[in-house]
Amino acid sequence: MTSQRKLPADGWSEQLIESFLGELSLMDSNNFPSNCGVGEREARLASGLVSRRHFHLGHGIGRSGDLTEPQPKAAGSSVINRLTNDLALDALRAAGLRTARACFVVPMATGMTVTLCLLTLRHSRPRARYVIWPRIDQKSCFKAIVTAGFEPIVIENELDGDELRTGIDDVQRAIVAKGAENILCVLSTTSCFAPRGIDRLEELGALCRDHSIPHVINNAYGVQSSKCMHEIQQAARTGRVDVVVQSTDKNFMVPVGGAIVAGFDKALVDSISKNYPGRASAAPSVDLLITLLALGAEGWKARLQERKRMYTELQQRMMQLAERHGERLLLTRNNPISIGMTLTGRGGDRTELTQIGSMLYTRCVSGTRVIAPGDTKVIAGHQFEGWGAHHSHYPHAYLTAAAAIGITETDVERFIGQLDKVLARWRRDRPPPAAPSPAPAGTNGQSAGGASSPAPGAAGQTDGAPPREKKVVIVVGPSGRETNGAASPQPPEKNSKKSVAVTLL
Numbered sequence: 001m002t003s004q005r006k007l008p009a010d011g012w013s014e015q016l017i018e019s020f021l022g023e024l025s026l027m028d029s030n031n032f033p034s035n036c037g038v039g040e041r042e043a044r045l046a047s048g049l050v051s052r053r054h055f056h057l058g059h060g061i062g063r064s065g066d067l068t069e070p071q072p073k074a075a076g077s078s079v080i081n082r083l084t085n086d087l088a089l090d091a092l093r094a095a096g097l098r099t100a101r102a103c104f105v106v107p108m109a110t111g112m113t114v115t116l117c118l119l120t121l122r123h124s125r126p127r128a129r130y131v132i133w134p135r136i137d138q139k140s141c142f143k144a145i146v147t148a149g150f151e152p153i154v155i156e157n158e159l160d161g162d163e164l165r166t167g168i169d170d171v172q173r174a175i176v177a178k179g180a181e182n183i184l185c186v187l188s189t190t191s192c193f194a195p196r197g198i199d200r201l202e203e204l205g206a207l208c209r210d211h212s213i214p215h216v217i218n219n220a221y222g223v224q225s226s227k228c229m230h231e232i233q234q235a236a237r238t239g240r241v242d243v244v245v246q247s248t249d250k251n252f253m254v255p256v257g258g259a260i261v262a263g264f265d266k267a268l269v270d271s272i273s274k275n276y277p278g279r280a281s282a283a284p285s286v287d288l289l290i291t292l293l294a295l296g297a298e299g300w301k302a303r304l305q306e307r308k309r310m311y312t313e314l315q316q317r318m319m320q321l322a323e324r325h326g327e328r329l330l331l332t333r334n335n336p337i338s339i340g341m342t343l344t345g346r347g348g349d350r351t352e353l354t355q356i357g358s359m360l361y362t363r364c365v366s367g368t369r370v371i372a373p374g375d376t377k378v379i380a381g382h383q384f385e386g387w388g389a390h391h392s393h394y395p396h397a398y399l400t401a402a403a404a405i406g407i408t409e410t411d412v413e414r415f416i417g418q419l420d421k422v423l424a425r426w427r428r429d430r431p432p433p434a435a436p437s438p439a440p441a442g443t444n445g446q447s448a449g450g451a452s453s454p455a456p457g458a459a460g461q462t463d464g465a466p467p468r469e470k471k472v473v474i475v476v477g478p479s480g481r482e483t484n485g486a487a488s489p490q491p492p493e494k495n496s497k498k499s500v501a502v503t504l505l
């Protein structure tokens with residue numbers, strides 16, 4: 001496997017992986033029995049717990065400013081680093097990026113890794129000030145540009161039915177208006193929350209080729225989708241793709257902390273690894289290596305297949321549920337991971353709608369996002385109207401759920417069960433919608449579900465803390481079951497004496 005630089009066909013046992021890592025760690029100077037270290041960095045680990053947590057590896061990876069360079073004091077760690085990069089490339093190819101030439105693991109998450117790529121491109125385009133960025137409402141993507149010191153040119157998405165697609169004509173206009181040499185790159189995105197689809201990568205690739213502008217693709221969680229990978233591959237074949245960045249945790253089921261930079265030109269990928277200042281943590285590489293060895297080629301492909309199956313399952317179950325509640329799924333053919341469902345049947349203003357997100361979160365459903373039109377957010381001086389929806393005037397309120405790698409039948413079953421209950425309760429607690437009235441001036445006519453005008457505040461994402469603008473009181477009966485919820489508690493059940501009140505601010 002080390003000589004073939006490919007995933008083993010079948011996954012290794014934990015025992016075998018442990019013994020392999022043990023052997024490699026003995027090749028690092030900190031584990032030599034007679035080593036006498038007199039440098040300022042000798043990988044001395046004060047805690048046995050820390051040492052074991054890292055398989056006695058302490059030197060990290062890379063050598064002053066090149067993440068792929070072997071470290072003389074740490075032959076074992078250097079083998080791990082090299083092997084991880086080789087196996088990651090094999091895994092990316094197996095997932096659909098067939099002609100990728102090189103990749104390396106960066107011990108920073110996706111956003112910072114995009115920043116590193118942009119900063120490297122600057123060397124070859126010293127005049128460039130702008131990054132053309134088809135809008136995706138995820139803060140890290142936008143901040144990656146600003147942190148690198150560039151000015152984002154935000155391209156509004158176009159509404160195509162329910163789906164949001166790249167405004168290609170606007171990209172073209174922006175290139176002409178700013179001048180190609182002043183543009184560092186086009187930063188496109190594959191994986192995104194519905195109803196945004198994968199960017200039109202082939203068309204963007206062609207524009208980049210024609211205007212000699214680099215094309216960086218944020219493929220944050222797209223490795224797990226053969227469609228995302230296929231579209232990148234096509235864009236690289238027919239147009240221009242320079243760098244593709246993907247998260248390790250979002251695609252390979254390891255802890256947060258790493259990303260993979262991949263590309264079709266080895267020299268460019270190498271130049272990015274050389275631009276990393278200093279040595280780096282080996283932890284993300286070790287986690288990925290263990291995982292890839294444990295999965296093997298067959299296990300990896302099986303995970304990808306299973307995710308695809310679970311996407312169809314989630315989609316069908318959400319469709320049936322939507323019908324029961326007078327809603328419907330948003331038709332987003334170009335989003336192979338995230339699914340959107342309207343939340344318009346009972347009207348409701350932004351605050352009321354985002355309560356659905358809070359109610360789901362308090363029932364242990366994480367990761368759904370409830371988006372109601374009308375939020376405006378300013379990030380790094382740029383104002384985004386309709387924040388959360390990837391569009392200034394998206395016409396529906398909706399919620400999203402994702403079939404990401406590792407999702408199980410139980411996850412889907414529980415989610416559908418809880419969503420069913422939450423929607424039933426939410427509707428029961430609400431009066432029937434008032435007769436539609438004309439939209440008030442200044443709201444762009446986009447009230448949620450045709451009810452009252454949008455209220456200020458954040459989108460109701462249940463990933464992380466529930467929305468803070470609303471006080472939510474949950475009363476739990478002695479059985480542990482929630483007996484009433486949300487902003488206007490109903491009379492508690494008979495056994496409420498033993499109830500526990502939890503207030504989320």
Ligand SMILES: Cc1ncc(COP(=O)(O)O)c(C=O)c1O
Nearest residue numbers: 109110111138140141191220247
């Ligand atoms: C499309 C996209 N880009 C970037 C990020 C940021 O990723 P990270 O937290 O790994 O930097 C995310 C996070 O979900 C994302 O969805």
